[in-house]
Amino acid sequence: MLNFSELYPCSNQARMAQLLDGMWKFRFDPEEKGLQEGWQHKLPDPISMPVPASFSDFFTTKEERDYCGDFWYETEVFVPREWEKQEVEIRFGSITHRAGVYCNGSLTTTHEGGFLPVIARVTDHVKFGEVNTFIVKANNELNEESLPCGATAVLSDGRKLARPYFDFFNYSGIQRSVWLVSKPIESIEDYSVEYELNGEDAVVHYEIRTNGNHEVSFELFDEEKQQVAKCTGRQGSVIIPKAHLWNVGKAYLYQAVMRIWNGETLIDEYSSKIGIRTVKIEGIEIQINGKAVYLKGFGKHEDFEVIGRGFNWGVLKRDFECMKWIGANCFRTSHYPYAEEWYQFADEEGFLIIDEVPAVGMMRSTRNFADAGTGKFTRFFETPTVPNLLKAHLQAVEEMIVRDKNHPSVIAWSLFNEPETTSEQSKDYFTTVFNAARALDPQKRPMTGAFEKNSQPEICQCYQLCDFICLNRYYGWYIKGGPELVDAREAFLIEMNKWKDKNLNIPFVFTEFGTDTLAAEHKLPSIMWSQEYQNEYLDMNFEIFDQFDFIQGELVWNFADFQTTEGIMRVNGNKKGIFNRARQPKSAAFVLKKRWESLD
Numbered sequence: 001m002l003n004f005s006e007l008y009p010c011s012n013q014a015r016m017a018q019l020l021d022g023m024w025k026f027r028f029d030p031e032e033k034g035l036q037e038g039w040q041h042k043l044p045d046p047i048s049m050p051v052p053a054s055f056s057d058f059f060t061t062k063e064e065r066d067y068c069g070d071f072w073y074e075t076e077v078f079v080p081r082e083w084e085k086q087e088v089e090i091r092f093g094s095i096t097h098r099a100g101v102y103c104n105g106s107l108t109t110t111h112e113g114g115f116l117p118v119i120a121r122v123t124d125h126v127k128f129g130e131v132n133t134f135i136v137k138a139n140n141e142l143n144e145e146s147l148p149c150g151a152t153a154v155l156s157d158g159r160k161l162a163r164p165y166f167d168f169f170n171y172s173g174i175q176r177s178v179w180l181v182s183k184p185i186e187s188i189e190d191y192s193v194e195y196e197l198n199g200e201d202a203v204v205h206y207e208i209r210t211n212g213n214h215e216v217s218f219e220l221f222d223e224e225k226q227q228v229a230k231c232t233g234r235q236g237s238v239i240i241p242k243a244h245l246w247n248v249g250k251a252y253l254y255q256a257v258m259r260i261w262n263g264e265t266l267i268d269e270y271s272s273k274i275g276i277r278t279v280k281i282e283g284i285e286i287q288i289n290g291k292a293v294y295l296k297g298f299g300k301h302e303d304f305e306v307i308g309r310g311f312n313w314g315v316l317k318r319d320f321e322c323m324k325w326i327g328a329n330c331f332r333t334s335h336y337p338y339a340e341e342w343y344q345f346a347d348e349e350g351f352l353i354i355d356e357v358p359a360v361g362m363m364r365s366t367r368n369f370a371d372a373g374t375g376k377f378t379r380f381f382e383t384p385t386v387p388n389l390l391k392a393h394l395q396a397v398e399e400m401i402v403r404d405k406n407h408p409s410v411i412a413w414s415l416f417n418e419p420e421t422t423s424e425q426s427k428d429y430f431t432t433v434f435n436a437a438r439a440l441d442p443q444k445r446p447m448t449g450a451f452e453k454n455s456q457p458e459i460c461q462c463y464q465l466c467d468f469i470c471l472n473r474y475y476g477w478y479i480k481g482g483p484e485l486v487d488a489r490e491a492f493l494i495e496m497n498k499w500k501d502k503n504l505n506i507p508f509v510f511t512e513f514g515t516d517t518l519a520a521e522h523k524l525p526s527i528m529w530s531q532e533y534q535n536e537y538l539d540m541n542f543e544i545f546d547q548f549d550f551i552q553g554e555l556v557w558n559f560a561d562f563q564t565t566e567g568i569m570r571v572n573g574n575k576k577g578i579f580n581r582a583r584q585p586k587s588a589a590f591v592l593k594k595r596w597e598s599l600d
């Protein structure tokens, strides 16, 4: 169990949260001399660096943009004297990919993994009523023992270079918001809710974890701020008569307020929005509140010009507006858990999320994704580093589920993207991952993973672990593209009929299908890379999807064009966006809008 609280910061009569976003100080450390030279106390000759943001795309030299190795951040914060009897924490939404956090020169925590919170208890290191220095030593190298997987090359001039086994740029830095938090010594550390529907009524089962023994209360308020339930105890159940359910496209959020009491005196308070809904796989259906829902939407990335993977409320807002306009109801957080604000906003908007752990690149290859689908088998799960990788994977799964378990928007966990799945070793590996994940979610959401084309029905050893199966398929792009589209259709049908013959009686969702398309390119008759071809390809795919009743969703790859490593397969990034990187529609956006609106 995690030995810290992952709860999102909030301010109230018991707690204070101060946002530390803004311009920080920064330094690369290619010689890894920082610690020896005492940079944890003060960065020598720093440059300025915005937080949150990826550092890469601010720079004008390749050495800086493509930097791989150690790098440092610094900021100074005044800590008020009123916080003296409180616990003080610094909380980073993430630091990519690993970090140590120093407070006034002392190491307070280290963290592995670049897409989940880094939380350091600094109570014993801060000076109250004074300015304090926070310094982060980070590193963005890729290897096969951490997620996402890749390698690190060394160039002839001694520079390190990231060699991802995945198809997105290795953006790094402090890419999410940073908070300084003060909370009571005895505090609420975690809570969970689960639901049961009973006619018009709902039963809310809750559990609250604190680090003390004082009495705990739990209250629920509706959107009119009327109290609808109140009870005491660390766990319990409350009945909401005529409950407002959280529904797809029609969100309803209650406010949960939790308190710790010493008699009449308040010790701690935490509040959060919750949405009452159930998620269930029933035969071939994905059901929300007992009703089948067909998933329509995207695989996305956190990716934008200049800020890279840095969180930005404006980009988030535009993306949701585009998704609503086009008639989508769902997205997958490919290929890592996103900033928490994405889930909060999806809760508000009634969007569905398949939440994905950063388990991508589990197939060894210098050209990584270019080798997918070719049948090449790299024995990825047969190396001595696998036990360490598994440890990192299990840690990320635990941190993700603990962090996101109360969001009504999250309807499923995706525990991998496109690994090798045909060996005994891969089966053992993922059996361990799935078993661990199943024990963690109080809402028992369905578990899945995204399978690439080598994971064919006759040889895949891992689809049996999934409650519903997610397929990434590129018939008509990587396989039999352009003039061969008719054969692509045939090959696609053959595969889908094999799945059908298995009679699995569970839903299938397409989590990837798409074509690289240049927003400027038109061609009649169509040709690969033209907008017309993207439309033809989509129409062929829809024809297949509509033939199989067990296909219960289509998440096209990708919402928008995004940055990747450079190479012969990519033209300044992956161009499979339905929107370009500036979030303007390609012509395929109108094809999807028409289809998705008509599917309602």
Ligand SMILES: O=C(O)[C@H]1O[C@@H](Oc2ccc([N+](=O)[O-])cc2)[C@H](O)[C@@H](O)[C@@H]1O
Residues within 6 Å of the ligand: 166, 167, 168, 335, 369, 370, 371, 372, 373, 374, 417, 418, 452, 453, 472, 474, 478, 479, 512, 557, 574, 576
């Ligand atoms: O290539 C893409 O655009 C996307 O495809 C996926 O990887 C594949 C690459 C090649 C093949 N194939 O050759 O069949 C199948 C899958 C990845 O999940 C995704 O991150 C990437 O961006």
